[in-house]
Amino acid sequence: MNNSMKRLIVPLLAGAAALAMTTGIAQAQQKKTIALVTNVAADFWTIAGRGLEKAQKEHPDYNIELIVTNEGTAAGQRRELDDLLVRGVAGISISVDDAPHATEELNKVAAKTVLITTDSDAPQSNRLAYIGTDNVAAGRQAGEEIKKALPNGGKIALFVGTMDADNARERVQGIKESIAGTKVELVDVFTDQVDFAKAKANMENVLVKYPDIALLSGLWSYETPLIYDAVKAAGKAGKVKIVGFDEDQRTLRGISDGTIESTVVQQPYEFGYLSATNIIKTLNGDKSWIPKDSKLIVPTKVISKANVAEFAANLKDLLKK
Template identity: 60%
Template sequence: MKRRSLLAAPAALALAGAPRILHAQEKKTLAFVVNVSADFWTIARRGIEKANREHPEFNMEMIVPGQASAAEQRRIVDELLARKVAGIAISAINPGNSTEMLNRAASQAVLFTTDSDAPASNRVVYIGTDNVAAGREAGAQMKKALPSGGKAMLFVGTMDADNARERVQGIREALQGGNIEIVDIRTDESDMARAKRNVEDVLARYADIDLLVGLWAYNTPQIYQAVKGAGRENRVKIVGFDEDGLTLRGVADGTIYSTVVQQPFEFGYQSMVGMVKYLNNDRSFIPASKQIIIPTRIIDKSNVEEFQKQMRDLLRTR
């Protein structure tokens, strides 16, 4: 009798724990897939963490690709679909050539885009910056940095991404009819070392270059370091995007004229909360345009100190 009771006990315990295990298995996962490793996305992670505190009934995770390529993102999405995640928010590296992959994801999970849109896909909504408008803001800053005009060079990871093309479009619109010439656009495929070499090459080849513009979060820090290394900080102006720590340091010390910052915290937070609403059959938050635009800000010498404090608070380990 004692032996039978001892054998029965584990079974009873297993049955007692079964509802909890089943509940844990039923907990849905929402994934946020980024395009490159950067502090920009660390800030977005804080927004995801806030959303998860508000909705603990979901698993929420951020996935950073090992290499910044459309192929790597495709592998990640395939893995997520195999895991049967309920929702995916993605900053697609090459949306024009990723429509099939994105539509496959949209057929099996809720699909949002963020940071860089893919309007040709079946995504539910885009949450992020109006990149054409942000480009116009950068163009206005370029004109302020070079009131007498001059030659400018742009730097970005790839022109395959919608956000890169749209920012360049906005810059060209803002500069139209003016006296600033865009000499070229240098790409680096999100390779940090190559990004810096691109700047060094431009500084060596173009003695008359007046302005360097970084379009992605990591580009401006590479520009900053290359310009400082060449001793050209008093002769070459810099306008950037985003709030990397080195970028903000450059704004504070006067090497960088200004930077156009987005709100990645809101990208993360609103993407996750939006997917929760969608899964709960709430569509009221989706505008007719299927784009939720998060406004940008200009950070320059006048407000950089306050902004740096805000970023330190957000980036602090939680």
């Protein structure tokens, strides 16, 4: 992936634009804007956008935007945040790519607007709260699925965009905790900086370097579909097991056809909806929604062959809107 910024601001409701035109430019300009900044382009964030749409319908007096970027770096997100500050937005929710290197920028944002994190946290920053998954617990959940897939143990490899992100480190931590003391051996964690070509090369190289590899697991939403492709291309479908994270359509198809054992899914719809509505509550002076530890946890669940058909049908409804 090149270094140029791939950026998309997703309009949530066409009706909002029509309403602005009919009520006059002056009134439209008085609307406060709330934005959710992603860390990658994926169906995961499309679903989060559906949650934002629900919030938009409930709060037509606000402009609510989903800003999708493919550049998984602190520098890329810094440009997005600076642009939002220049625009004078009232609240920002962000999935932080590189928390240690983003703290200064996040603190600058938090001093000027309501800032929360979602999906990937930056607890050392001055963000108001985190809304999303307990990623250590979710990692343990994935670890249990790995152990279930390998009752006699075996070598595994993990793949993720960057270990600079809190959610990546915490998921790996949870998996390591779950497999500790077992015959499951983690050979390495491979990163790709959200470069799909590099991710694919990582997977192909692992399949060659470790001919006895027993299982591959992708910890960001785009990873598992690429693993699915790599395993099938190598003629090792069914021989090398796969455990995923998140709900990409190809991941669900892989579970349906038996190529993928299972996947741990989050609830991005709730990430979007709760981000917008709780920022609005805060802007209205209500901070009672913030837990004592500043983490509003949205639970995860496991999707396997037993429940994939129902889950996929519900997901299809969300994505087709």
